[in-house]
Every structure is written in structure tokens, then in C-alpha cells.
Amino acid sequence: MIEKIKSISKVQWLAVALIVIGVAIMIPKAMGMVEFYKESRYAAEYDFSAGNLSPDLIRPWMSIRYIAVAYAVPQIYLYDAVGIEPHPETSMLSLNRLNQQMELGQVDGQPALMKTVREAILAYRADPVVTGLLEQEAHDWMTVLYISNSTGVPVETIFAGIGLPVEGNAHKPLGFLSETTNYSGGTKALVAAVQKVLDAQGVEPSNP
């Protein structure tokens, strides 16, 4: 056995080392990709488009904007709850990244910010507050319910203004809604129609 090991050349040792290093790199990365597959199916698995989501479904990769739209809670309200100055640029950062920036640590093995956001969603549902839209205007990634909750304009008023039925559409982002309803003029026209309703209702730009 020792003789056999001694007979292994340097290039063979190098080959074995490369194979071991390659496998050591690939295994954790493959596990990460499997995890991605699970997470990418998360929204579909729990039917986020149906609305009325449990706050327990919040995940570390979700951004404030994503949560705000999925749970129809105004972004400004969430920002106030987590204690961050509201800015469009931070609305796209994941909870995990924000949690690291704020050095909040972990609670029950999860970023502490997740707990704060969950509590904020429950508090909002118990006592909804109109804050205005952080972006000051309608965008294609917003749902009608999110716009309604942020501006105080009733969902029914918005749907009446854009000429679409409320049923099954309130939780769909405007871009997706225009596709599923073949809205005349496409997403841009739908966003403009929603903005027209908001303007007609005298919605003032928020001042975060």
C-alpha cells in the first residue's frame, strides 16, 4: 500500500487535489441552487396572488417593496415600523441585507428585521393608515389594493375608473393585470389610467 502511494507521481497528486477541491466547491454551490429552486417556487406554492397572506410567509430575500406589494401595506408605513428613512433605493434591498446593515442580529435563527416586519403587518391590518405612495405615482409593479391602501382611494373606485372588474384582480401587479386582461394600450395605458383616477380623486403626493 505504501509502495503504491509512493509510486504516485506529482502530477497525479495534483489531479487528485484538483478533483477534491472541485468537489468541495461544487457541493455547497449545488445545495445553494437546490435551495433557490425551492425559494423560487415559494410565491406560487403559497399562492401570493390570492392575497390575505400570513406574515409567517415572509422570507429573508424579500425586499420592503416586495413585501409591501404582496401584503398591500404602504411602504412608508413599513419604513416607519423598521426605523429606516424611506428611500426608493433601500426599498429594493432584501431584509437580510438591511438586517446586516443595521446590525440587528438574529431572532429564532432568522434576521431580527423579519420579526419587526411581521409585527408591522399585523399592526397595519388591525389599524390601517393612509400614508401616500412613496414613489408619488402609480407604477406597473404595484397592485390596485396596494395603491388603494397607500392612497385611501377605494379599490372599487380605481377599478371603475379603469374599466376592469374587481373580482380576482386586486392582488395582481398592474403589469401582470394588463397582460391577463389584454388591456387596450398595454401596461403603460393601464398605469396612466390608474394615475388618472388618483389625480381625479385629488390624491396628494406623499412627503416622506
Add this chain to the structure above:
Amino acid sequence: MSIDISSLVLNWMATYGSPMVAGLLYLGGLGLPLPGTLLVIASGAFIRQSMLDAVSTPILGYLGTIAGDSSLYAIGFFASGWIERRFGQTAAWKSAHALFERRGGIAIFLTRWLLTAIAFPITLIAGSSGYRFRKFFTFVLLGEFTWFAIYGGLGYAFGSQWELISDFISDFSGFALGAVVFGGGIYLLVKFGKKPTSNPDPIQE
């Protein structure tokens, strides 16, 4: 509040827009340790969310990246005299030079978008080994276009879930690098594994 470099550059690009994206990607192309792939994915997502301009961001970002790669090539080119004096007469250098001339194109192309972790040394080698700039530039154009199209497109498709796809691409890129290392080991084992005594040890050459 502590700021890691990724969060910092994300905030900069969202605040200052497409010129900042171009500047950061230029510095990344020069070899500064900036999260280039993350920036491209985030750019796609930020464009989708109307936070960055859909026309100027990809154009300026692409130009910035290519300018960064070309500048690093130039650094390698102008430093080649020193490298040549130091290593030029060795068999290993001559062999590597010949190999890069034959297979360098695919290495340049793949390191622009898939094996990005080793883009820096490959670009320096291209410049310092006298690899023709026209060929280098062609492969850079193709590779960086692939990088922008795939990763920027994924960021755009995933929108506000872009951090999820960012983790996946990081894993995928790492997996691909691991596969290359693993494949290299298998190649050596197959080529030199059967005749350890009759074949001179290439390491000692």
C-alpha cells in the same frame, strides 16, 4: 449602521443612476473587488422597477465594462516587458503563451460572464502575453454582451425578487468554477494516470 461594499454600491447606483453603473463596472473591469455580477442583476431589476433608465443604463454599463477590460489589457500589455524579462525565457512561460494564443479566446469569453472570478488574471495574461488586441476585444464584446443579456435579463425578470436570483447566480458561477477545477483534475488523471513511470513528470519540466 454598518455598510458592506455590496450595499454601498447598490445605494450609489440607485442614487446616481446609469453614469454610476458605468463607473462602477469600469472599476470592476479594471480588477477592483466590486460585485460586478450583482450590479448587473440589480440594474436589470432596478430598470424593471423604474429606478434606472432602461436605455442609458445598459448602454453606459456595457461601455464601462468594455473600457475597464481594455484598460486592464493595456496595463498587462505595458507591464509585459517586466514580465517577459522575469519569466520570458522559461519553458513554462513559452508553453503558456502558446496555449493562450490557441485557446485564449474561449477563456476570455467564458471569464466575462461565467467564470468571472478569474477574469482579472486572464485579462492580464492576455495583455502581457501579446494576445492580439483585436481578438481580445471581439471576445470581450461577445462575453460582456452575454453577461449583460443573461444576468441583466434575469434581474429584470425577477424584479423585486432580484436578491434571490443573485444568490443563485453566485452559486451557479461557483459551481461552474468548481466543475472546471474538477474537470482539470480528471483530465490530468486520464492523461497522466496510467504511465507514472514512463512519462516524465510535467511539473518538473
